[in-house]
Amino acid sequence: MSKPSSSAYVLAYETIRDRILNGELEGGTKLTEERLAEELGVSRTPIRESIRRLEQEGLIKKKRVVKPTESDLRHMFQVRMILEGHAARTAAAYMTDDELTALAECIHIGRTGTIEEIMKANKQFHDLIVQASRNPVMIDIIDQMQSIIYLFRKTVVYHKRTGLIDEHEEIYEAIKGRDAEKAELLMKKHLQADLDFSVHVL
Known part of the structure; x- marks a missing residue:
């Protein structure tokens, strides 16, 4: 599956990923597309694409940051x-x-x-x-x-x-x-x- 390459998508993906990895978004946190789009100044589409990719990578499950068992x-x-x-x-x-x-x-x-x-x-x-x-x-x-x-x-x-x-x-x-x-x-x-x-x- 090809990954989107627009600058808005890259910004959204890297920001959300880094917030999870540095502990800013803790395990169990529910992600809201509207709020993230507003915070990052992008539309909901790159946010949705970013969340989908992070789900594939195992960092998000059902729109929540994973808390691995x-x-x-x-x-x-x-x-x-x-x-x-x-x-x-x-x-x-x-x-x-x-x-x-x-x-x-x-x-x-x-x-x-x-x-x-x-x-x-x-x-x-x-x-x-x-x-x-x-x-x-x-x-x-x-x-x-x-x-x-x-x-x-x-x-x-x-x-x-x-x-x-x-x-x-x-x-x-x-x-x-x-x-x-x-x-x-x-x-x-x-x-x-x-x-x-x-x-x-x-």
Whole structure:
């Protein structure tokens, strides 16, 4: 499905998404098209299109900001483990030297950067591995999940989950060593640890 590209739509989509992701619009908040249109100075059509896209991304359900249950969390992570586990396996076969260097840089930033830099490096680490799968369908599915993934990435980074970057380094070493089976197993264990931590914190 093609995404609308008008400036009013982009403004509405990015503003609503960012308000959800930064916590301004909390889980359970009901969204009103008329009020949002008035606040943003746009018509109701781009608001409606934005809400539809955010529903597809999992941030809105029945015009309300999602408040993920433990069950929702587990279901999403199950999908991520299958897809990103497979991506790590294929990355061990296909990842180039330049991509490996970029992966190593993500780990370095993860150990030395500010919270915001660590957030970006964490996303980049996972994105590089998914991209290395060379599977456009898989890449697209993960891309559609990015907004909801961001909420949980924020939990593990802001609450400083122990071992997060060490696990990234282990995955990197397995991919660099072209050990596909180990890379897949480590990625699944990494995401399981993220899930367990998020369930505890949320």
